[in-house]
Amino acid sequence: MTGIVRRYWDGLWNRRELGVIDELIGEPYVRHSSTGTRSLTRAEFKREVANSWQLLHDPATTVDDQVTAEDRVWTRATTTGVNLDTGDTSVVTWLVVHRVADGRIVESWSATLPGVDWR
DSSP: OHHHHHHIIIIIIISOOTHHHHHHEEEEEEEEETTEEEEEOHHHHHHHHHHHTTSEEEEEEEEEEEEEETTEEEEEEEEEEEETTTOSEEEEEEEEEEEEETTEEEEEEEEEEETOOOO
16 A cells, blocks of 8 residues: 555656556545545546646655555655745645555545645
């Protein structure tokens, strides 16, 4: 399970490979975040990810900690990049729990902490 989630972070958030969604994300994909809970198709999730890539220039994400428990992988990650609105370097810390079923990520709970660097 950890390998699936590591591939998600590396392929999607570092290499910007949208095909990782087809490879690793179940359908429907249930996403819990500060904007609420939503059930997404892979195509909808791809659009959301592609739109989020427009916020930072040259982003890099590191997985700082990961813990696996039953069907869940808990990750603390850090993304840095240049904020396209201000030109400043930005940092965001992620706290994400992914639930894996049948070799795919089918659900996640996420909290982002802009400006927080716990590395």
